Amino acid sequence: MYVVSLIIVGLIVGALGRLFHPGRDRMGILRTLVIGVASVLVAGLIIGGWLGFVVAVVIGVGFVSIWARLFERPRQTPRWRKPLRG
Secondary structure, eight states: OHHHHHHHHHHHHHHHHHHHSSSOOOOOHHHHHHHHHHHHHHHHHHOOHHHHHHHHHHHHHHHHHHHHHHHOOOOOOOGGGSOOOO
């Protein structure tokens, strides 16, 4: 039962982390779940209870930001939307 609750809370924390991270994130539900579970585990080691949930969301935002910076390529603007030079 602990694993099921960890997955559910991790999914919620991962979704909130993506929600509070500015910009678009092109990650699927599995990656969101992994980031959320990792956030909950790290926050559970630091502090527990409802404050731990808030800390987990903050850590989730940090993990989403790190993931976006390190592993996702920035979207390129289409050729027709680029400004003309000259």
